[in-house]
Amino acid sequence: xxxxxxxxxxxxxxxxxxxxxxxxxxxxxxxxDLDRSTTTVExxxxxxxxxxxxxxxxxxxxxxxxxxxVDTAFQPVARFTNALIKLVPTPWGPPTFEIDGIKMLPTAxxxxxxxxxxxxxxxxPRGKRILDTCGGLxxxxxxxxxxxxxHVYSYESNPDVIWLRSLNPWSPPxxxxxxxxxxxxxxxxxxxxxxxxxxxxxxxPRFGIxxxxxxxxxxxxxxxxxxSKGTLxxxxxxxxxxxxxxxLASEVAARLRVAGFTTRPNGDGVLAVxx
Numbered sequence: 001x002x003x004x005x006x007x008x009x010x011x012x013x014x015x016x017x018x019x020x021x022x023x024x025x026x027x028x029x030x031x032x033d034l035d036r037s038t039t040t041v042e043x044x045x046x047x048x049x050x051x052x053x054x055x056x057x058x059x060x061x062x063x064x065x066x067x068x069x070v071d072t073a074f075q076p077v078a079r080f081t082n083a084l085i086k087l088v089p090t091p092w093g094p095p096t097f098e099i100d101g102i103k104m105l106p107t108a109x110x111x112x113x114x115x116x117x118x119x120x121x122x123x124x125p126r127g128k129r130i131l132d133t134c135g136g137l138x139x140x141x142x143x144x145x146x147x148x149x150x151h152v153y154s155y156e157s158n159p160d161v162i163w164l165r166s167l168n169p170w171s172p173p174x175x176x177x178x179x180x181x182x183x184x185x186x187x188x189x190x191x192x193x194x195x196x197x198x199x200x201x202x203x204x205p206r207f208g209i210x211x212x213x214x215x216x217x218x219x220x221x222x223x224x225x226x227x228s229k230g231t232l233x234x235x236x237x238x239x240x241x242x243x244x245x246x247x248l249a250s251e252v253a254a255r256l257r258v259a260g261f262t263t264r265p266n267g268d269g270v271l272a273v274x275x
C-alpha cells in the first residue's frame with residue numbers, strides 16, 4: 001500500500017511500549033498501522049519518537065479504540081454526525097467499524113479482511129467489471145483489485161465511513177481500476193446502463209436500517225445491470241433468527257429468484273447467478 005499514514009495507536013501497542021520502557025529498553029518494535037507492518041520507535045521517559053515526530057504516552061488509552069495523531073494529540077478515529085461511527089481494532093489486525101455500537105463486519109471467528117477475501121473469491125473477479133454496492137471500509141474492493149478485476153465501481157453513501165476508510169491502512173488507496181462513488185446505490189442504480197457489470201458484491205447494512213437495499217425493486221435493478229450468467233454474492237448474516245425465527249437469507253433468495261436469478265446459500269449469504 002503506497003499511502004503514508006500517521007501513527008495509529010491502540011491499547012495493546014501502548015502497553016507494549018510502556019512495558020519495554022519499564023524494562024529499561026531504549027527502543028521497541030511495534031506496529032503503528034494495525035499490523036500491516038512493524039517499525040522501530042525510540043523510547044523516552046515521557047514519550048516515544050518515530051519518523052521524525054515525538055509522541056506522548058496517551059493518558060486514558062481505551063480498549064476497542066484506535067487513535068490517530070491530529071496536530072498535537074492523539075484522537076479516537078470516530079465521528080458523530082447522525083450516528084457515532086467508529087473504527088474498532090480486532091485481534092486480526094484489519095479493523096472493523098461500528099455505527100452506534102452495531103458491528104458492521106464479522107470478526108468473531110475470522111478477520112474481516114480474510115472474510116472479504118473468501119467472498120470475493122466466489123465471484124472470480126479476474127478481468128471482470130464489478131459493482132460493489134456498499135463499499136464500507138473497502139475490503140471487497142481491495143480483494144477485487146488483488147484478484148485483477150478490470151474495474152471496481154464501489155458505492156458508499158456515508159461520508160463518515162469514507163473518512164474512516166481514508167485513515168484505515170487496510171482500505172485500498174486510489175487506483176486506476178477503482179472508482180469510489182460517494183452516493184447511495186439504491187438511488188444511483190437506476191441510471192446505470194443495462195448489463196454493464198460482470199459481477200456484484202452486495203453487503204448492505206441490516207434490514208432494519210436499509211430495507212430498500214433488500215427490496216424487490218432493488219433486486220430487479222441488480223438483475224438489469226448484471227450481464228447474463230453474471231454472479232452476485234449477497235451477504236445476509238442471520239439477524240434475529242434465534243429470537244424471531246426469521247430466515248432473512250430465504251427471504252432474500254426468494255426475491256432474487258423473482259428478479260431472474262438462480263440461488264443457493266453460501267456461508268452467511270446467498271450466491272446467485274443471473275439466468
